[in-house]
Amino acid sequence: xxxxxxxxxxxxxxxxxxxxxxxxxxxxxxxxxxxxxxxxxxxxxxxxxxxxxxxxxxxxxxxxxxxxxxxxxxxxxxxxxxxxxxxxxxxxxxxxxxxxxxxxxxxxxxxxxxxxxxxxxxxxxxxxxxxxxxxxxxxxxxxxxxxxxxxxxxxxxxxxxxxxxxxxxxxxxxxxxxxxxxxxxxxxxxxxxxxxxxxxxxxxxxxxxxxxxxxxxxxxxxxxxxxxxxxxx
Amino acid sequence: xxxxxxxxxxxxxxxxxxxxxxxxxxxxxxxxxxxxxxxxxxxxxxxxxxxxxxxxxxxxxxxxxxxxxxxxxxxxxxxxxxxxxxxxxxxxxxxxxxxxxxxxxxxxxxxxxxxxxxxxxxxxxxxxxxxxxxxxxxxxxxxxxxxxxxxxxxxxxxxxxxxxxxxxxxxxxxxxxxxxxxxxxxxxxxxxxxxxxxxxxxxxxxxxxxxxxxxxxxxxxxxxxxxxxxxxxxxxxxxxxxxxxxxxxxxxxxxxxxxxxxxxxxxxxxxxxxxxxxxxxxxxxxxxxxxxxxxxxxxxxxxxxxxxxxxxxxxxxxxxxxxxxxxxxxxxxxxxxxxxxxxxxxxxxxxxxxxxxxxxxxxxxxxxxxxxxxxxxxxxxxxxxxxxxxxxxxxxxxxxxxxxxxxxxxxxxxxxxxxxxxxxxxxxxxxxxxxxxxxxxxxxxxxxxxxxxxxxxxxxxxxxxxxxxxxxxxxxxxxxxxxxxxxxxxxxxxxxxxxxxxxxxxxxxxxxxxxxxxxxxxxxxxxxxxxxxxxxxxxxxxxxxxxxxxxxxxxxxxxxxxxxxxxxxxxxxxxxxxxxxxxxxxxxxxxxxxxxxx
Numbered sequence: 001x002x003x004x005x006x007x008x009x010x011x012x013x014x015x016x017x018x019x020x021x022x023x024x025x026x027x028x029x030x031x032x033x034x035x036x037x038x039x040x041x042x043x044x045x046x047x048x049x050x051x052x053x054x055x056x057x058x059x060x061x062x063x064x065x066x067x068x069x070x071x072x073x074x075x076x077x078x079x080x081x082x083x084x085x086x087x088x089x090x091x092x093x094x095x096x097x098x099x100x101x102x103x104x105x106x107x108x109x110x111x112x113x114x115x116x117x118x119x120x121x122x123x124x125x126x127x128x129x130x131x132x133x134x135x136x137x138x139x140x141x142x143x144x145x146x147x148x149x150x151x152x153x154x155x156x157x158x159x160x161x162x163x164x165x166x167x168x169x170x171x172x173x174x175x176x177x178x179x180x181x182x183x184x185x186x187x188x189x190x191x192x193x194x195x196x197x198x199x200x201x202x203x204x205x206x207x208x209x210x211x212x213x214x215x216x217x218x219x220x221x222x223x224x225x226x227x228x229x230x231x232x233x
Numbered sequence: 234x235x236x237x238x239x240x241x242x243x244x245x246x247x248x249x250x251x252x253x254x255x256x257x258x259x260x261x262x263x264x265x266x267x268x269x270x271x272x273x274x275x276x277x278x279x280x281x282x283x284x285x286x287x288x289x290x291x292x293x294x295x296x297x298x299x300x301x302x303x304x305x306x307x308x309x310x311x312x313x314x315x316x317x318x319x320x321x322x323x324x325x326x327x328x329x330x331x332x333x334x335x336x337x338x339x340x341x342x343x344x345x346x347x348x349x350x351x352x353x354x355x356x357x358x359x360x361x362x363x364x365x366x367x368x369x370x371x372x373x374x375x376x377x378x379x380x381x382x383x384x385x386x387x388x389x390x391x392x393x394x395x396x397x398x399x400x401x402x403x404x405x406x407x408x409x410x411x412x413x414x415x416x417x418x419x420x421x422x423x424x425x426x427x428x429x430x431x432x433x434x435x436x437x438x439x440x441x442x443x444x445x446x447x448x449x450x451x452x453x454x455x456x457x458x459x460x461x462x463x464x465x466x467x468x469x470x471x472x473x474x475x476x477x478x479x480x481x482x483x484x485x486x487x488x489x490x491x492x493x494x495x496x497x498x499x500x501x502x503x504x505x506x507x508x509x510x511x512x513x514x515x516x517x518x519x520x521x522x523x524x525x526x527x528x529x530x531x532x533x534x535x536x537x538x539x540x541x542x543x544x545x546x547x548x549x550x551x552x553x554x555x556x557x558x559x560x561x562x563x564x565x566x567x568x569x570x571x572x573x574x575x576x577x578x579x580x581x582x583x584x585x586x587x588x589x590x591x592x593x594x595x596x597x598x599x600x601x602x603x604x605x606x607x608x609x610x611x612x613x614x615x616x617x618x619x620x621x622x623x624x625x626x627x628x629x630x631x632x633x634x635x636x637x638x639x640x641x642x643x644x645x646x647x648x649x650x651x652x653x654x655x656x657x658x659x660x661x662x663x664x665x666x667x668x669x670x671x672x673x674x675x676x677x678x679x680x681x682x683x684x685x686x687x688x689x690x691x692x693x694x695x696x697x698x699x700x701x702x703x704x705x706x707x708x709x710x711x712x713x714x715x716x717x718x719x720x721x722x723x724x725x726x727x728x729x730x731x732x733x734x735x736x737x738x739x740x741x742x743x744x745x746x747x748x749x750x751x752x753x754x755x756x757x758x759x760x761x762x763x764x765x766x767x768x769x770x771x772x773x774x775x776x777x778x779x780x781x782x783x784x785x786x787x788x789x790x791x792x793x794x795x796x797x798x799x800x801x802x803x804x805x806x807x808x809x810x811x812x813x814x815x816x817x818x819x820x821x822x823x824x825x826x827x828x829x830x831x
Contacts, residue, residue, distance in 0.1 A: 005617065005618065005620060006616060006617040006618070006619065006620050006621040006622040006623070006675065006676075007617070007622040007623065008613065008617055008622075008623045008728065009623040009624060009625050011625065012613060012623055013728065013729070013732050016610075016725055016728055016729050017729050017732060019725070020725065020726070020729050023600065025594070025598075026594075026597060026598035026599065026600060027598065027600075028598070028599075028600050028601040028602070028603065029603040029606045030603065031603060031605060031606055033688055034628070034681050034683075034688060035635070035647070035683060035688050050458045050461050050462060051284070051461075052284040052287065052461065052475075052478050052479055053284045055284075056283075056284070060637050060638075060639075060640055061637070061638040061639065062635060062636070062637065062638065063635075063636040063637060063638040064636070065635075070628075070637070070647075085601075088596045088598065089598060089601075090594065090598035096628065096680075096681070098628070100639070100640065109627075109629070109641075109644070110627060110628055110629070118594060118598075120594075120595065120596050121595075121596075122530065122595060123594075123595070124530065124531060124532060124533025125531070125532045125533050125534065125581070125586070125589050126532075126533035126534070126589055126590050126591065126592040127533070127592055127593070127594050127595065129589055129590070129591035129592070130591040130592040130593050130594070131593075131594065133591045134591075134593075147261075147586075147587060148586035148587075148589075149260060149261055149265070149586070150261075150262065150263060150264070150578070150581075150582040150586070151265070151283065152283035152284065152285040152286070154284075154285075157574045157575060157577070157578055158531075158532075158574075158577055158578030158581050158582065159578070160586065161265070182531055182574070182577070184574065185572070185574055199530070199531065214732075215736060215737045216736035216737050217737045218737070218739060219739075223625060224625050224626055224627050225626075225658075226624045226625070226626045226654060226655070226657060226658025226661060226662075226678075227624075227658070227661060227662070227665075227740075228622050228624060228658075228662045228665070228669055228674070228676060229665065229668065229669065229740045230624075231622055231623070231624075232735075232737060232738060233731075233732050233733050233735075
């Protein structure tokens with residue numbers, strides 16, 4: 001008999017690859033609940049109630065449990081970690097997130113995100129660029145480049161979209177894979193830090209999206225069907 | 234929002250760069266351009282303006298002002314002034330969330346079809362033409378970002394009242410929907426009825442029609458949170474509500490009123506007979522201060538006083554510099570600028586983020602082990618080594634102890650266990666075992682389950698003996714001796730190292746058919762030759778490599794059995810088609826006298 005070893009889900013493979021790269025840079029892993037309260041998911045992240053920014057993420061609310069949601073991003077893990085730790089630190093927070101949107105080949109109601117957060121003295125956009133560039137170079141290859149475009153996420157200022165230049169099969173493509181920015185002073189204040197003493201950067205990337213780029217999937221929905229034909233690596 | 238290149242140009246004195254160049258400037262210094270479409274004599278940009286700038290950039294005027302600042306062009310900011318009227322429009326402002334209410338009565342208007350230039354201008358950015366008066370209000374919205382509304386003055390009984398609705402009060406909107414209102418919603422009414430949902434949508438009661446000869450224009454400003462709540466609870470998101478909920482600046486009413494009245498005079502004629510402006514607390518100019526060091530410390534980019542002053546001047550901002558401190562009079566339209574951190578963004582994006590260097594972290598972080606995460610990794614690796622494959626299913630199920638409000642029907646609750654979905658997955662994979670090249674399906678999932686008591690991380694394992702499920706902590710504890718000694722780092726390294734570069738192979742949606750063959754050979758060399766035949770055949774005719782599923786030796790002879798899986802990506806294969814292909818293999822093997830098919 002041929003010996004059959006089990007296979008891991010492609011998202012686990014991608015997460016392991018990410019973990020290995022960030023561990024080398026000294027990033028620790030932080031985790032948090034998937035069913036989250038609105039304070040951690042929104043308010044503490046500078047998204048007040050009745051603010052249009054809440055519409056940027058379609059939210060699943062919990063029936064009969066006002067004030068609770070399925071987390072729409074991994075950013076609440078930032079808040080939980082900061083409240084219990086003292087800078088300087090560097091963390092990544094991988095996890096499942098949920099959006100109440102109609103599904104198609106590129107949208108799912110659940111997907112995985114990877115949050116990154118670095119807080120310390122004199123942290124600037126230079127360090128954000130440095131951390132992301134070295135990550136993407138290891139992930140996609142040495143010839144990878146990144147560029148920042150202005151964007152808006154309430155919990156950072158300035159906020160960026162990070163495009164990654166990937167060379168695959170001789171073809172060059174700019175992919176939009178990551179949002180990032182300098183942690184907003186209101187967020188630092190919400191967790192009891194003094195924005196005059198410390199600063200930080202944060203980023204968030206779609207793990208499913210990275211898997212799609214890495215493995216060239218045609219349909220994101222295949223990831224959660226329980227079909228082992230997915231485990232091709 | 235859709236923006237016309239020509240329309241933006243009309244607000245800027247100097248010539249704009251080409252649409253292609255303009256698009257690049259917008260993308261790298263301001264907003265995402267989702268689409269750029271060239272028409273006969275114009276270019277239409279679909280630009281995604283996010284909530285921070287929706288208060289000032291959801292208009293051609295606002296976008297032009299931003300572009301003029303970015304490119305150091307002369308912005309054509311005409312100061313429209315409204316001529317005084319001889320009498321007042323009777324208004325009664327009772328709702329405190331009405332920040333400003335300006336009303337203008339024009340008599341003797343002629344409501345008809347709009348001229349071609351206006352129809353074209355509106356249609357270019359996706360707005361349908363209705364009539365001269367309505368088109369004028371829509372033009373002002375797209376041009377200046379200020380929502381306005383026109384009422385048929387003959388249909389208004391008594392004063393215009395801005396008040397809260399009474400519970401259960403109803404309105405039929407201009408799109409024909411009847412909406413029931415609550416006491417927290419602001420309305421525009423007269424002495425008898427509701428005329429409009431303030432800042433959200435007009436009603437039919439005082440609709441302007443072709444027979445209208447006298448109109449009352451509303452140019453107002455309402456509290457952002459109030460409008461947002463009303464719009465959300467009525468499920469009515471309009472061009473007007475979108476702008477008000479993003480903190481439109483009330484000072485802008487002035488220019489909109491003047492430009493709208495002027496436009497209506499051109500399009501529909503008539504005479505302004507009365508005007509009123511209720512603005513009890515005029516918007517105050519705010520000031521913020523920052524230093525060069527504030528900006529440098531945030532961006533880490535080389536930035537000088539000279540470059541800061543250059544940017545401020547390009548935008549025409551008013552500021553003072555005393556010693557190290559810049560004091561900026563925040564422009565009335567920039568509600569998003571509240572401190573030095575916002576100015577860091579302004580200078581960073583205008584000068585260009587590409588000028589910032591990439592640098593390593595200024596400290597060496599120390600790793601803090603996340604026990605839960607490490608337990609999960611160890612369990613995954615251990616199960617993989619035991620021949621189990623990992624799957625992921627949805628966190629949502631039809632039923633559960635914790636339910637989702639407004640979720641899809643078949644996924645309206647959170648899973649209370651992993652086993653139910655894993656069982657479905659196992660059944661699917663068991664049927665597909667030949668496709669997976671497996672004799673026996675063994676799989677697992679690790680994920681969060683939700684009960685009334687809270688959320689817990691579980692592991693569930695399925696094989697032919699059934700499904701077992703435990704908490705991650707419980708499972709880890711039960712297998713601690715093995716798991717704690719597992720060389721997780723080494724396994725992780727080999728897992729990551731073995732990630733192939735091959736791309737995803739989509740699977741066929743059609744059923745598959747299997748065929749087995751068992752062959753006697755006498756030597757290992759013959760077995761090897763057989764394997765080559767089998768591999769070549771499978772590569773050409775099958776969806777996956779042949780699986781060796783049985784081998785034994787008897788009386789000096791070796792029996793080797795292979796399984797083949799036939800499946801098409803285009804159709805359901807018939808038994809006859811498969812049989813025909815399979816015969817190719819049978820005859821190839823039969824041509825070898827040293828191999829005997831059993």
